Amino acid sequence: MVFSEYTALSCDNVTSSTKDPFRWYTSSSSVGRTLEEFKTSVNIAAHKKVTFELTYEELMKRTHGKYELQIHARPMQPVKDFKLLYLISCQVDVYIHEKAGISFVDVKGGLSTKALANAITKTKADEQVWVHFYPTVDQQKVCDSCGEHGLNGDLIVVYDVSRDSGLGEIKTSDGYFIHHFAPASLPRISKNVVFVIDRSGSMQGTKMEQTRRALIHILNDLAEEDFFGLITFDDQIFHWKKELVQATSGNLQKAKTFAETIEARGATDINTAVLKGAEMLNAHPREDSASILILLTDGDPTSGETNIESIQSNVRRAIAGKFPLYCLGFGFDVNFNFLEKMSLQNNGVGRRIYEDSDADLQLTGFYEEVATPLLTDVTMIYLGGTNLTQTNFSQYYNGSEIVVAGQITDNNIETFIPQVVAVSRNGKMTFSKTKTSTVTPTGTVSEGLLQRVWAYLTVKQFLEKALLLSGAEKEKVKKEALELSLKYSFVTPHTSMVVTKPQGENTDVLHKPKEGERSSQDQQYHIGHGQTMKIPTRSELKNFSLTEPRFMIIIIIFNPIGGYPSHPGLHGFRGPPDYDLSYDDDLTMDLIPLRATFAPVSHRFVLKTENQSPSLCFDIHGEVLLKLLHDPSKELYVNGELDSVKNGGFKKIVIHVQTDLLVKVDTNEVTVHEGQAAARTVGEDPVTVGSLTVINRGNEIDIAVGDVRIVILVHGNYNKFLWPVLRQRPSADSTEGILALKPAVYQEVQQVPGTKLRINDQEIHVTSSSAVDYSTSSSAQIHCWLISADFVLQRPVNDFVVAKL
Incomplete structure (x- = not known):
């Protein structure tokens, strides 16, 4: 297609x-x-x-x-x-x-x-x-x-x-070709697969339940000739078995019993966990088999080696191109760019698992895509072809398809000879016979179609390579x-x-x-x-x-x-x-x-300093959803939706406490949702559920979760908006989000007064500006040093953007 x-x-x-x-x-x-x-x-x-x-x-x-x-x-x-x-x-x-x-x-x-x-x-x-x-x-x-x-x-x-079981279909047109390779009726190759499962505290509740359910389903689908291993991790690593075991009915039953007991706790040591998984596969080589390493995590590395580049380098050395690594990022708090890059470095792909009621089906659906390897070490060869898209693939799976496009040298179809060399269960195979058809523009096929497919695949692979x-x-x-x-x-x-x-x-x-x-x-x-x-x-x-x-x-x-x-x-x-x-x-x-271009919707945030004046300020553009606070130790998530009005603050803030407790705040009302029970509107009387207490004082909503206290101020009269203030910080060091930023400490660079600041041993150009401090009811206008948001956050703003409240 x-x-x-x-x-x-x-x-x-x-x-x-x-x-x-x-x-x-x-x-x-x-x-x-x-x-x-x-x-x-x-x-x-x-x-x-x-x-x-x-x-x-x-x-x-x-x-x-x-x-x-x-x-x-x-x-x-x-x-x-x-x-x-x-x-x-x-x-x-x-x-x-x-x-x-x-x-x-x-x-x-x-x-x-x-x-x-x-x-x-x-x-x-x-x-x-x-x-x-x-x-x-x-x-x-x-x-x-x-x-x-x-x-x-x-x-x-x-x-x-x-x-059929041949070379597949090749279409040619105007000096370009596209090759669809998906041979049928090939015997499956037995596989060695290791599942590395995150069981850190943020996996508590529904995520963990869905992971257990998906893992049990996947274990049921393993063939007896397959070998498998299970590793769970938080800040410690736990092997179900130290070595790969065969997927016999007895071993599978024991593995499913183990899967049912996996509980969430602790921090996240991704580096050690993946290295242990690679070590298991490297220690168990089998001829005529395909090895696969699958990582499932929902968070950033917070224990052991936490430097992302170091982790990627360590994993690349451990795998050494011998098998693919598939990284599944659960939810939107995970650093998906990190996982995607690590997968691409190791001949795999990154896949986001969406936090939804069907997350277990997403997990099993992904596994089914790679469950049946048919070929390994696939090399696509095109004599008389040039400017080819990717031609080497570590594995070909049943139900998938390999697509390669390129140009035909001098548009000479007579000297264009396609061939595929790969390793199957029965040994090395060469595919050379094919159906070749010429695509001509018709009422349903536009001119230059294959050329656009070639360009599309090339751009896509350029973007992956850039990562x-x-x-x-x-x-x-x-x-x-x-x-x-x-x-x-x-x-x-x-x-x-x-x-x-x-x-x-x-x-x-x-x-x-x-x-x-x-x-x-x-x-x-x-x-x-x-x-x-x-x-x-x-x-x-x-x-x-x-x-x-x-x-x-x-x-x-x-x-x-x-x-x-x-x-x-x-x-x-x-x-x-x-x-x-x-x-x-x-x-x-x-x-x-009515207007020619889009004016950026800008929201200015103030970062207070430690006994220094002026404060720092930074802008976040767009009507985005922001991660305001995430405290894994309390399973606390605070997300906010910025308003479309310039400098208008937030129009909605949602607070998740554990898996079944939710507080929704907008400019009109405050509601508390507990499981499937009907929502409770918070009026003059406080609402308390477990460690959560919500007090609605009209223009000030006071929310406490254990020792964490957040106050949401309601500003404005006609065009109201919200502004969150963290009045009492979580004690955990792993807390992150816009509200978790600590007060800044800076020095002015004297050689160029007023134009550069030194922060954390780095120098950065700043601009003298002003901001409205919405963290107080008075909304006072203050002087501030305007600085880039990425520098203040020490990572791209996009890392603080979530897909849903």
């Missing part, structure tokens, strides 16, 4: 039935598991209609023996001040064309249940499949994930192509990725899109945040030196490519009813501009931007 281009759920004719104009909102969130959400708002005049059309392009990935196209259909979301009354029509059309032939196709998801199942039609030929989804108004309200406001769920189209490098080498690879991204119009963490309006109009700048951010603007990238991109017309859009290496990127197009040739507006993931829609007598519309 190559790039697939979709016009997603087409929900036409959104109608205003009020006398006055109203605003249509699409929802806004952040990077999710399988999508990236965004938001935009459009003013719609009374009794008028507008069509919303969503177009994007995606490279399908084969896992568990199938491709999945997941269509998120949530067109009828209610908004704060208005509910849409009805939806005239919604439809989804999916067309799949595979030269290799289609072995099966199925439609799943919440939108395929109950009455909505009758809205799906499916037609299959050897090489083609059509899936149509045309729900009536009544059907849109009856499914597992629907309600009175209509569709609110996913439609998942699942399929796979016909496969492993430093200094000049890193900058060189980033530059190559940037140049290729600009050439092919890809949105990456290092590029954004500048859309040029017709002369006399303004320009919108789109920015793509990193994972875990909502609209953080501390890193702003622009396309080159004044480079711009022409806005495609509707007819040109079919061949328009907007792709990002990690998630699907989408284009939202606002087009009028009646076909008026206005330019579509392209929106990214930073609070987009407002639009007015003006109408003429024929109901045609123009999009008129």
Whole structure:
């Protein structure tokens, strides 16, 4: 499967039935598991209609023996001040064309249940499949994930192509090729697998329960010819057995009994734990087997060796390229960049496990991807090929797929000879016979398709390589990725899109945040030196490519009813501009931007000093979710959502105590949630649950958890916002977060008074500025030294950004 281009759920004719104009909102969130959400708002005049059309392009990935196209259909979301009354029509059309032939196709998801199942039609030929989804108004309200406001769920189209045990399928076009390698009917290779499980205090409760459940399920799936080991760790290392043991029924039963007894406690010594896992695998080599090391952790290293670079170096030396390391980061408090880099250094991948009710299914789902190795030491060879993407792979697993793209030298297909050499259970194998097909532009395949696939894979691998490098080498690879991204119009963490309006109009700048951010603007990238991109017309859009290496990127197009040739507006993931829609007598519309660019939403924090004046201050940009305080010893998490109003503080703060106790604070009320019990609103009387006490004094919410005391001040009259103050610090040294910052100590550098400060033996340029001190009810204006947030925090601001409250 190559790039697939979709016009997603087409929900036409959104109608205003009020006398006055109203605003249509699409929802806004952040990077999710399988999508990236965004938001935009459009003013719609009374009794008028507008069509919303969503177009994007995606490279399908084969896992568990199938491709999945997941269509998120949530067109009828209610908004704060208005509910849409009805939806005239919604439809989804999916067309799949595979030269290799289609072995099966199925439609799943919440939108395929109950009455909505009758809205799906499916037609299959050897090489083609059509899936149509045309729900009536009544059907849109009856499914597992629907309600009175209509569709609110996913439609998942699942399929796979016909496969043989040969070299696979190679497509060629215009001097480029793409090779899909996924041989079938190969015998499985027995494996040696070691699971390294974090049991530190932060894993307490639901995380630990889900990990135990997933581990027991995984143990059930081990074949008797496999060998395995279990290591649990906190600040100490515990081996279930000192050596790998065979997966006999007796050993598996004992291992499952052990898994049921794993309890969370202590700190986190990742370095020693991973080294012990590597040591077990190195001590138990077996011919014709595949070794795998899997680490699951939810936190940063806090015990033993805590320097991230040292840990990565130690692990790389211990593994020495002999087997892959897969790092699973549980939740959003984990330093995922550290885990991802360590995985890539050792031929593995990093995977985030989302804290949710299905976390155990995510864990077992990942394991199933690597549970059945079929080949090791896979080398892809292309005589007559050049500018190849990755060609060496440590292992190939059942249900997956290896994809390689490149250029054909001099576009001479006669001298282009592909070959794959690998080691199977039966020894060394060579794959050389294949089906080669030429891709030509048609109504369903755009010109330059394979060239874009090659560029996409190349950029993706450049970005992964950049994670492993430093200094000049890193900058060189980033530059190559940037140049290729600009050439092919890809949105990456290092590029954004500048859309040029017709002369006399303004320009919108789109920015793509990193994972875990909502609209953080501390890193702003622009396309080159004044480079711009022409806005495609509707007819040109079919061949328009907007792709990002990690998630699907989408284009939202606002087009009028009646076909008026206005330019579509392209929106990214930073609070987009407002639009007015003006109408003429024929109901045609123009999009008129009210502001040309996005002004950063800035929030200024004050860091008090130890008997020094002035204080330090730093800015955090964007409507982001921040980690305010995390005390693992008390299982205490405090997260806050910054307001969209400049210098407006927080609009919501959530406090987690252990696994089933929650305090939610916004500008209107304070509620305490205990397990499944109904929420209690905190009024004049204090609420006490265990070690938690909450007192609501109106403009001051006092929250105590053991010896920790946090006061949340409510500022403002009309536009209220919250500001948290840590009145009593936790005693634990492992506490982190914005509120955990200790008072600063600095010295002014006398050679250049007022421009440099020395902090922690480092010198940094500062700016004389001012800030409002919201930590007091008076909100006094103070003088401060403005300093970069990354320097104050001693790590990137992104490390303090969480995905959800």
